Amino acid sequence: MKKLLLSVLFVAVSTVSALAEAPAKVVTVVTSPDPQTQLMSMVLTMQAAQQGAQAHILLCGPAGDLALRNAPPSATAGQPPRDMSPQGLMQMIREKTGATVEVCAIYLPGRGDDASVLLDGIGVAKPGEMAARLMAPDARVLSF
Numbered sequence: 001m002k003k004l005l006l007s008v009l010f011v012a013v014s015t016v017s018a019l020a021e022a023p024a025k026v027v028t029v030v031t032s033p034d035p036q037t038q039l040m041s042m043v044l045t046m047q048a049a050q051q052g053a054q055a056h057i058l059l060c061g062p063a064g065d066l067a068l069r070n071a072p073p074s075a076t077a078g079q080p081p082r083d084m085s086p087q088g089l090m091q092m093i094r095e096k097t098g099a100t101v102e103v104c105a106i107y108l109p110g111r112g113d114d115a116s117v118l119l120d121g122i123g124v125a126k127p128g129e130m131a132a133r134l135m136a137p138d139a140r141v142l143s144f
Helices: 002-021 035-050 061-067 086-097 107-111 127-135
Strands: 025-030 054-059 100-103 139-143
Touching (some): 035 054, 035 086, 061 107, 086 100, 127 139
Parallel strands (some): 025 054, 025 139
């Protein structure tokens, strides 16, 4: 009986330990048209990814413009204090951490465009998959 209890305790501790070590997921939802808010959303997403979180970025409404090949100056202009643009940091996050970046499913139809206007490597979110990411028990959702 004592061996059984010790075995169960060992498995429980091992499982909790493994769960604690698994990288968390961060889902960053950006809707703000404000370049400083957009940039700060990317700063915090980068910090989370550098601390081991698996990052996913969803761009909706005016923030979807960050994903455009021909993005407006508000997305590409450097912001103080490091002269980094929201789009530039978003691309850096994607390239350096493997983060996924997607626009909302209704963003492109709302513009009358298709995926050809998006930067390489950026896709269109599928609502069911996005809902699953948002509802995942190990996900943190950041909304800007």
